[in-house]
Amino acid sequence: MFDLLVIGGGITGCGVARDAAMRGLRVILVERDDFASGTSGRSSRLVHGGIRYLEHGQLHLVHESIRERQTLLRIAPHLVKPLAFTWPIYEGARVGKLKLRAGLFVYDLMAAGRSRGHFSLDAASTLEQEPSLRPERLKAGAVYYDAATDDARLTLANALAARHHGAVIVNHASVKSMSRDGFAGIRATVVRESSSEEVRARVAVNATGIWQNDFSSDTRADRLRGSKGTHIAVPRERVGNREALTLISPVDGRVMFCLPAGAHTIIGTTDTWTTESPEDVRASEGDVRYLLRSANHYFPSAGLSDSDVVSAWAGIRPLASGRKSANPTSISREHSISVDDLGVINVTGGKLTTYRSMAEEVVNTAEKALDRKPRRSPTDWVLLPGGEREVGVTKLQNGNPDLAALLIPGFPYTGADLVYAVKEEMAATLSDLLIRRTHLAFETRDHGIEASARAAEIVAPLLGWGEDVKRARLRAYRSDVERMFTILPG
Numbered sequence: 001m002f003d004l005l006v007i008g009g010g011i012t013g014c015g016v017a018r019d020a021a022m023r024g025l026r027v028i029l030v031e032r033d034d035f036a037s038g039t040s041g042r043s044s045r046l047v048h049g050g051i052r053y054l055e056h057g058q059l060h061l062v063h064e065s066i067r068e069r070q071t072l073l074r075i076a077p078h079l080v081k082p083l084a085f086t087w088p089i090y091e092g093a094r095v096g097k098l099k100l101r102a103g104l105f106v107y108d109l110m111a112a113g114r115s116r117g118h119f120s121l122d123a124a125s126t127l128e129q130e131p132s133l134r135p136e137r138l139k140a141g142a143v144y145y146d147a148a149t150d151d152a153r154l155t156l157a158n159a160l161a162a163r164h165h166g167a168v169i170v171n172h173a174s175v176k177s178m179s180r181d182g183f184a185g186i187r188a189t190v191v192r193e194s195s196s197e198e199v200r201a202r203v204a205v206n207a208t209g210i211w212q213n214d215f216s217s218d219t220r221a222d223r224l225r226g227s228k229g230t231h232i233a234v235p236r237e238r239v240g241n242r243e244a245l246t247l248i249s250p251v252d253g254r255v256m257f258c259l260p261a262g263a264h265t266i267i268g269t270t271d272t273w274t275t276e277s278p279e280d281v282r283a284s285e286g287d288v289r290y291l292l293r294s295a296n297h298y299f300p301s302a303g304l305s306d307s308d309v310v311s312a313w314a315g316i317r318p319l320a321s322g323r324k325s326a327n328p329t330s331i332s333r334e335h336s337i338s339v340d341d342l343g344v345i346n347v348t349g350g351k352l353t354t355y356r357s358m359a360e361e362v363v364n365t366a367e368k369a370l371d372r373k374p375r376r377s378p379t380d381w382v383l384l385p386g387g388e389r390e391v392g393v394t395k396l397q398n399g400n401p402d403l404a405a406l407l408i409p410g411f412p413y414t415g416a417d418l419v420y421a422v423k424e425e426m427a428a429t430l431s432d433l434l435i436r437r438t439h440l441a442f443e444t445r446d447h448g449i450e451a452s453a454r455a456a457e458i459v460a461p462l463l464g465w466g467e468d469v470k471r472a473r474l475r476a477y478r479s480d481v482e483r484m485f486t487i488l489p490g
């Protein structure tokens with residue numbers, strides 16, 4: 001019998017599992033697909049205070065996010081890196097010079113000197129900072145600091161940390177149903193491939209994000225709505241941005257980002273209500289048009305068109321909102337925690353950035369349900385794992401020079417990265433390897449299809465795949481890629 005069953009291996013579930021295991025609870029986490037295969041692997045990859053939330057008066061969220069940004073920079077320096085953002089100000093912009101400066105002043109104040117402060121620019125120095133910006137009507141600008149991460153790896157690091165502290169962590173298995181187990185707790189049916197088993201736990205946490213209503217008997221969960229966010233990746237040399245930019249879309253006045261990602265610039269995101277199935281959500285032609293049009297407004301010499309789009313993908317933000325008419329951008333990204341009739345703790349909303357503090361609150365609630373006095377969680381000072389990966393990969397390359405060869409020329413992934421991911425990082429499918437342990441699927445126009453055959457050859461002996469299984473795995477990869485990266489007409 002476990003103390004805690006965590007359903008869902010996104011950033012929320014993995015954060016909860018790490019926290020609970022570090023407090024000494026007996027924990028099992030079950031993830032239906034792979035860690036970060038849902039919303040957590042489709043974010044803007046920012047660990048940020050959320051400067052735009054200041055406009056909506058969400059001071060508490062900004063304060064919490066800035067504090068968590070600093071915590072993550074400290075406990076995961078290998079995964080969370082400072083990133084400079086330039087915010088150009090044009091004549092007639094919705095956010096003018098004074099408003100931006102006041103906002104950045106408050107932003108810095110909330111960081112209480114623990115982060116590099118912003119600085120203001122005139123038009124000429126804004127162009128020096130980002131020379132490919134449109135010069136006409138540029139009035140001024142500012143540079144401020146947030147942080148960037150690898151969302152899938154941040155999620156994985158929490159899963160591995162939980163496992164290190166004694167939790168049972170299972171991917172590619174799903175919770176199909178739950179019922180009360182007398183007074184003892186909860187009984188869940190967990191299905192993996194064709195087999196199923198009963199898991200008993202005293203308390204359960206539903207961290208299934210946008211899938212939450214599949215289980216919850218909590219009427220508050222009915223208010224969960226999905227907002228779709230699309231990103232596109234284009235060659236960075238076409239845009240010419242040096243670092244990150246925060247921009248106001250000329251289409252609808254929303255805040256958007258252009259983010260450096262190796263040889264690419266990631267442009268995002270949209271924010272529209274959706275009822276699309278979270279398994280199949282993908283970018284639409286309309287989303288891509290919106291992002292290209294917005295980027296071209298600021299980088300006119302790029303003249304970006306559909307043919308520049310290397311990849312496009314979408315994720316769904318689970319937002320807690322009862323207001324059908326509300327604009328999704330105005331809905332708070334704060335989380336809510338509630339306990340349903342079955343005694344399951346449901347956690348809704350939140351951000352990648354605030355996952356650690358959210359997990360702390362969820363585990364406090366779980367400890368109370370277990371009749372234990374909540375203990376102080378050490379998650380804010382113990383380092384997250386993953387810093388040792390590079391050494392492990394190099395050792396594999398030194399032991400077998402074949403594993404040092406690049407999978408695809410021009411991309412920094414070798415066979416050793418895949419072997420390491422299978423041996424140390426619970427990767428079990430080609431999608432785990434090419435979408436989340438590496439990001440080849442996001443970075444290549446064929447979404448890693450060409451590399452998948454070589455990847456299958458490398459990992460087949462480790463995963464016990466014969467010829468038939470290998471072919472089936474390649475077909476499954478192709479289908480995952482089609483589901484995630486094909487652009488919907490319209």
Ligand code: FAD
Nearest residue numbers: 008010011012032038039040043044046175209229352353
């Ligand atoms: P998910 O990551 O969706 O995890 C839920 C998991 O539950 C899934 O992996 C799913 O497979 C699993 N599951 C479902 N049903 C079952 C079952 N029956 N059994 C077992 N497992 C199950 N936040 C930031 O801080 N910074 C950003 O830059 C940022 N950008 C974003 C951009 C976009 C476009 C979007 C959509 C969101 C962004 N966010 C960002 C928000 C952030 O990504 C989400 O708040 C966060 O990832 C939600 O994580 P989660 O664990 O709650 O959900």
